[in-house]
Amino acid sequence: MDGLAHDSKQRILAAAEEIFATKGLHGARVDEIAEKAQINKRMLYHYFHSKNDLYAEVLKINFERMWDVTSQATKDRNNPQVQLVEAIKSYFYFLKENPNFPRLMTWEALEGGIYAKKVLPPIWDAAFPQLRAIIDEGKSKGVFRDDLDSRQILTSIHVLCISSFTQKDILAILWKDNPTRPENLEKRLEHILSLTLRSILAN
Incomplete structure (x- = not known):
């Protein structure tokens, strides 16, 4: 081309x-x-x-971009806690810097994930083993609780992060403040990290 x-x-x-x-x-x-x-x-x-093909390509590119950013943040193979923290931070900041992504995910969820089913599996099949390996290593080193379910932990992290952006207008009503102000986002990220670590650390 x-x-x-x-x-x-x-x-x-x-x-x-x-x-x-x-x-x-x-x-x-x-x-x-x-x-x-x-x-x-x-x-x-x-x-x-077709418009549908174009939409599927947009979804695919966004999923690939998200995973590329997240995977680059998990290079420290000697410290699973640091790896997981960096993965969470990179995902959260990706959502902050790519406001179209949460909106696309909301629309796709409302449609039953029809096009995500076509483009996401190969990306997730590459991503999940790497993320699960971080959790498994943490369990084997006694850093994380040995009864952790990788799918449940990753699902919780995803929901905690993305809801900060998909629900921002509702949160603005509840807080009477803009939840996407930089200081509010930093507080939100700090809370997500604290909540996650307190639920998974062995001690």
């Missing part, structure tokens, strides 16, 4: 991500995506056969 074609495709993906995150798959229109990408609709269909 030459430079011009690559640029066109990237503009389509960026425009599509923004519109899908705002309106969901069914609310988004191809005409609107093409207009935002400053490209004609025929060219869009040259790269993506």
Whole structure:
């Protein structure tokens, strides 16, 4: 793919991500995506056969981006507690810096995960063993409780982190404050880390 074609495709993906995150798959229109990408609709269909294919590609790219950021944060193989803390922090900051991701996940969950079923399994099949290995190593070294269920721990971490962003408007009503202010996000992350570690550490 030459430079011009690559640029066109990237503009389509960026425009599509923004519109899908705002309106969901069914609310988004191809005409609107093409207009935002400053490209004609025929060219869009040259790269993506349908709106559904484009949506699936946007999801795939976001999942890959999230895992790439998280996996880079878990390089310290000698300290499972540090690895897990860094993984949580990297995921939380990824959500903070990529506001479209939580919105896309909300829309996809409302649709029953139809397209996530198509694009997420290969990514998760690579990610889960690495994350489980951190927990297993912590258990074997006596750092983490030996009765921990990796799936339950990772699910809890995911929900604690992503709900801080998907529920931000409701939280703003409850707190009478903006939960995404930097100081509030740092407090939220500190609480997630404290809650997680207190529930999994052996001592």
